[in-house]
Amino acid sequence: QVLLQQYFDMTQIYLTTRATAPDDDHSNWNFMGSLYFCFTVITTIGYGTYTPNTEAGRLFCIFYALVGIPSFVVMATIISESILNTVRLVMKDCILEGVERGWLKMTPRYSISTLSLCTLAVFVTFFVLSWAGAFSIYNGWSYLDSVYFGIVTVTTIGFGDMVPEGSQLIAVEHLLYMCYFVFGLISMGTLITAVQKKVVEIQARHNKQNGGKDTRCDTPGTLQRMAYIQQLKTGQIYESSIRIQEQPKPDAEGSTRHTVDEAYSESDYESSTPASIAEGEVDIELIATKGETDMDEMQS
Known part of the structure; x- marks a missing residue:
């Protein structure tokens, strides 16, 4: 108890000295x-x-x-x-x-x-x-x-x-x-x-619940889908290099793949909006390309 009391006394003296210095x-x-x-x-x-x-x-x-x-x-x-x-x-x-x-x-x-x-x-x-x-x-x-x-x-x-x-x-x-x-x-x-x-x-x-546009910029795939459609419209991507699905249904052979013309016509390209794309109405997946050489030849 004596040591503890001395410690508190020294602490009080230090604080008082510091305050009045x-x-x-x-x-x-x-x-x-x-x-x-x-x-x-x-x-x-x-x-x-x-x-x-x-x-x-x-x-x-x-x-x-x-x-x-x-x-x-x-x-x-x-x-x-x-x-x-x-x-x-x-x-x-x-x-x-x-x-x-x-x-x-x-x-x-x-x-x-x-x-x-x-x-x-x-x-x-x-x-x-x-x-x-x-x-x-x-x-x-x-x-x-x-x-x-x-x-x-x-x-x-x-x-x-x-x-x-x-x-x-x-x-x-x-x-x-x-x-x-x-x-x-x-x-x-x-x-x-x-x-x-x-x-x-x-x-x-x-x-999204109110039917509005999803304004998040980091929505996975949104920017890629918009870019792919724009490049497809301008001829920068081969039609055979992508698959476009819009609520796909199995065909007679049981396949769910659709061709570009069947799934998404040119008129659909013109009438599409970023809002509909952002809402996920169209899902575009890049499945293959023809290589960098073919792409360079196409762009040239």
């Missing part, structure tokens, strides 16, 4: 302070506690921001997409494993994206709340203020009304805050990406 602008610009400043710039948080005071420093900040911010956005986007894809694969494997073992019933296809979104939301919430507890203990803030600081940080709002103790931060504190910046922003970015994909999915499903 004179603020020296030059003390910000050691290596860790400069690195901390760079992180607040490229993440666009910008608390305002670390700012350049010279013209050379401000000029450097301009060019550093113009290069660093896009680079960080690209990096965060790539990492967020990778994390989201990994979470979806894990959810899919878990669902399939549960179905095979009889633990789960067969679920709709959209459940994977829903489960992924919920998982990410729970993780981000836990991440912010757990770090808020650490901020509350270390900085002497209330828990609500710590949550407020955490949300303002990971959303890059960065009001600056509640910030770490600027010039009095030590190296370990700088590292901890920078880790929170990076992991918090990437986690929030992954969650936002998942929400965006879910909204697009719901909108596409709603449009």
Whole structure:
């Protein structure tokens, strides 16, 4: 108990000394302070506690921001997409494993994206709340203020009304805050990406149910089908190199293959629209080509 009491007394003395220590602008610009400043710039948080005071420093900040911010956005986007894809694969494997073992019933296809979104939301919430507890203990803030600081940080709002103790931060504190910046922003970015994909999915499903055009650009096969029809109309693809099926029915010999003229006439080409193609009324599959040599001869 004596050792514990001494530890708390030393901690209280340290926090009091740090709070009352004179603020020296030059003390910000050691290596860790400069690195901390760079992180607040490229993440666009910008608390305002670390700012350049010279013209050379401000000029450097301009060019550093113009290069660093896009680079960080690209990096965060790539990492967020990778994390989201990994979470979806894990959810899919878990669902399939549960179905095979009889633990789960067969679920709709959209459940994977829903489960992924919920998982990410729970993780981000836990991440912010757990770090808020650490901020509350270390900085002497209330828990609500710590949550407020955490949300303002990971959303890059960065009001600056509640910030770490600027010039009095030590190296370990700088590292901890920078880790929170990076992991918090990437986690929030992954969650936002998942929400965006879910909204697009719901909108596409709603449009399809109402008979509208599926506006998703990544619909498998849609662009290929449109390209094949256009190339067939302009003579860039041999008719014998594709099979077009429009609700095929077995013929007298039991075959479901149709010729181009039987399945899709030239007048159908002219009257076709991207909307009907996107709705899957016509399914075109490239099954063979006559080789690059024949294609070059045809184009020439």
